[in-house]
């Protein structure tokens with residue numbers, strides 16, 4: 559839970575630390591704005607994926623379901639700078655499926671926290687496994703990290719890809735290939 563008052567105080571101190579005057583007209587409301595911004599960017603800290611994935615619908619066949627290229631914004635926990643891109647989720651249902659929007663809500667739950675891309679990928683896969691009990695799940699994230707683009711090594715456009723495979727996706731290479739073929743189909 560974001561402590562608004564603390565973040566406001568910290569922002570004033572940060573402004574002083576970087577040699578700014580927090581009392582100048584342009585900055586006077588900035589601490590309050592920053593506190594509100596962090597409440598929004600870190601809203602996932604107060605939510606639980608089970609809230610969304612608990613509501614399921616029965617299906618007859620155990621087929622592959624893919625929700626692809628779900629856009630997300632997160633903050634890297636090393637520099638507090640954004641990383642953003644898309645998440646693609648696939649799972650082979652086990653007689654029940656989630657509402658499609660709930661997969662995107664699950665992405666929001668884990669993205670709106672201080673994160674590492676690898677952990678974000680794993681947490682989404684684990685939540686799908688835990689709540690939908692599918693035969694398997696696969697999560698692929700492609701993202702650009704502002705801490706690599708606008709500072710440090712300064713490589714804008716470099717894409718980090720991460721993959722988490724669970725259950726049947728750990729052993730069934732054909733299924734994994736089918737997932738990627740279906741993702742790429744959309745772009746051809």
Ligand SMILES: Nc1nc2c(ncn2[C@@H]2O[C@H](COP(=O)(O)OP(=O)(O)OP(=O)(O)O)[C@@H](O)[C@H]2O)c(=O)[nH]1
Nearest residue numbers: 634635636641673674675676703705706709710711
């Ligand atoms: N594995 C992983 N690394 C990340 C992620 N986000 C940022 N990083 C990296 O975290 C590392 C932190 O490295 P440090 O050497 O402690 O910090 P730094 O001196 O600011 O590093 P540079 O970015 O190389 O300037 C950097 O290599 C970042 O690129 C992420 O989601 N996953």
Ligand SMILES: [Zn+2]
Nearest residue numbers: 634636637705
């Ligand atoms: Zn970083």
